[in-house]
Amino acid sequence: MKIGIIGQGYVGLTISAFAAEHFEVVGFDSNQNVVNQLNLGVSHIEGVESALLAKWIKAGRYGATTNGSDIRDCQIVVIAVPTPLTLDRKPDLSFIEAACITIGQNLSKPVLVINESTSFPGTLRDFIKPTIDKYSSVKVDHLYAISPERVDPGRGDFNQKNTPRLYAGLTTEASEKTRDFYSKFCDNLVEVSSPEVAEAAKLFENTFRQVNIALVNEFAQIAYALGVSVYETLDAANTKPYGFMKFTPSAGVGGHCIPVDPTYLAAVAEEHGAPATFIRRANEVNLEMSEYIVRRVAADNGGDLKGKSVLVVGVAYKPNVADVRETAAELVIEHLRSQGAVVSWHDDVVGSWKGESSTLLHGADISVVVTKHDSVDEKKILASAPYVFDTTGKVKGAIGL
Numbered sequence: 214m215k216i217g218i219i220g221q222g223y224v225g226l227t228i229s230a231f232a233a234e235h236f237e238v239v240g241f242d243s244n245q246n247v248v249n250q251l252n253l254g255v256s257h258i259e260g261v262e263s264a265l266l267a268k269w270i271k272a273g274r275y276g277a278t279t280n281g282s283d284i285r286d287c288q289i290v291v292i293a294v295p296t297p298l299t300l301d302r303k304p305d306l307s308f309i310e311a312a313c314i315t316i317g318q319n320l321s322k323p324v325l326v327i328n329e330s331t332s333f334p335g336t337l338r339d340f341i342k343p344t345i346d347k348y349s350s351v352k353v354d355h356l357y358a359i360s361p362e363r364v365d366p367g368r369g370d371f372n373q374k375n376t377p378r379l380y381a382g383l384t385t386e387a388s389e390k391t392r393d394f395y396s397k398f399c400d401n402l403v404e405v406s407s408p409e410v411a412e413a414a415k416l417f418e419n420t421f422r423q424v425n426i427a428l429v430n431e432f433a434q435i436a437y438a439l440g441v442s443v444y445e446t447l448d449a450a451n452t453k454p455y456g457f458m459k460f461t462p463s464a465g466v467g468g469h470c471i472p473v474d475p476t477y478l479a480a481v482a483e484e485h486g487a488p489a490t491f492i493r494r495a496n497e498v499n500l501e502m503s504e505y506i507v508r509r510v511a512a513d514n515g516g517d518l519k520g521k522s523v524l525v526v527g528v529a530y531k532p533n534v535a536d537v538r539e540t541a542a543e544l545v546i547e548h549l550r551s552q553g554a555v556v557s558w559h560d561d562v563v564g565s566w567k568g569e570s571s572t573l574l575h576g577a578d579i580s581v582v583v584t585k586h587d588s589v590d591e592k593k594i595l596a597s598a599p600y601v602f603d604t605t606g607k608v609k610g611a612i613g614l
């Protein structure tokens with residue numbers, strides 16, 4: 214069986230690498246550079262080893278392409294393209310639409326179309342299917358299913374194989390074929406009664422995280438105002454064996470999911486006249502964290518950061534990955550610069566970002582740790598400036614939240 218996977222990023226390439234063990238995989242991506250690198254056996258995604266990719270290429274089980282017609286004889290097509298927000302923070306389905314156009318224009322025989330991209334309930338039924346129908350030159354009755362991706366890049370304990378996977382088809386046949394496909398490389402498949410439930414569950418999972426992160430970020434501010442250690446309090450609360458789940462404060466939330474997915478839920482909720490107050494406020498609290506941190510740093514340094522050299526340590530949105538999408542470091546740097554600080558950053562995992570490069574980890578007036586990669590030495594961080602503010606709770610001896 215031949216599988217086409219549209220989008221060869223974090224989600225699509227990860228699925229490709231697992232699926233290639235059982236199927237022939239065509240990885241379609243609109244980015245020529247990504248495709249060129251992949252065809253050389255070079256992976257750009259943590260968790261997908263270049264050696265594995267090269268092995269699949271050599272075995273004729275994987276090839277990347279920018280040519281939509283290369284998916285024409287696939288039996289299953291998986292959509293794994295970005296679902297960001299528009300500039301006015303509304304769901305942006307333009308990438309899904311483009312993927313649907315590729316499918317419509319290139320597939321004249323019925324296939325199983327599975328969406329893995331995160332979006333709001335109704336996307337499969339009311340957007341993907343009609344869009345593919347609209348762009349199909351001949352009438353084709355494809356099968357449609359959703360199986361939202363839960364991959365957590367850089368995570369060692371949970372992967373495609375052992376992370377339970379939700380799925381639902383628009384028809385029973387679509388559900389059965391989806392189960393057959395994923396059961397080859399996923400141990401635990403959970404069928405739900407409709408695609409809308411699977412779509413809503415994915416959004417709610419990330420909304421749960423977003424709201425709880427906002428709560429703990431707000432609590433960190435309360436604890437500081439009360440002169441109580443936030444970390445010790447959280448550890449104390451966490452001794453309760455039920456009814457409590459520990460989240461830790463941070464400079465905000467980043468990545469493709471937590472800052473974005475809840476807004477998809479809020480947008481669709483409000484469209485249907487339902488309030489999304491928690492979600493909206495949680496987003497604000499998380500965004501405001503960067504400003505709070507800069508206020509704290511300024512207050513500890515004579516109230517003024519003008520002309521001070523500030524080193525931001527770690528600009529990836531989370532430890533041990535190079536992903537800078539929606540990283541809280543961006544807002545922290547923005548606020549520091551707006552206070553007149555001379556800001557540089559150190560992050561060897563990211564290397565270069567927004568036209569700037571990672572600088573050395575020393576010689577600053579002030580260091581602010583936003584993300585602590587395992588590879589970065591704690592002692593070196595502490596020695597990088599006379600004043601070190603750590604937003605991660607991982608650098609012992611630094612000033613913290």
Ligand SMILES: NC(=O)c1ccc[n+]([C@@H]2O[C@H](COP(=O)([O-])OP(=O)(O)OC[C@H]3O[C@@H](n4cnc5c(N)ncnc54)[C@H](O)[C@@H]3O)[C@@H](O)[C@H]2O)c1
Nearest residue numbers: 220221222223224242243244293294296311312330331362
């Ligand atoms: N990254 C994660 O941890 C994660 C986890 C769960 C779910 N998701 C969801 O999965 C989806 C994909 O996310 P990602 O992290 O893989 O994104 P990504 O940006 O890493 O990769 C997307 C890829 O799609 C390509 N692309 C864009 N438009 C295309 C098109 N029309 N045709 C072909 N290729 C196209 C891009 O060039 C890019 O290589 C999103 O909906 C995201 O919310 C991501």
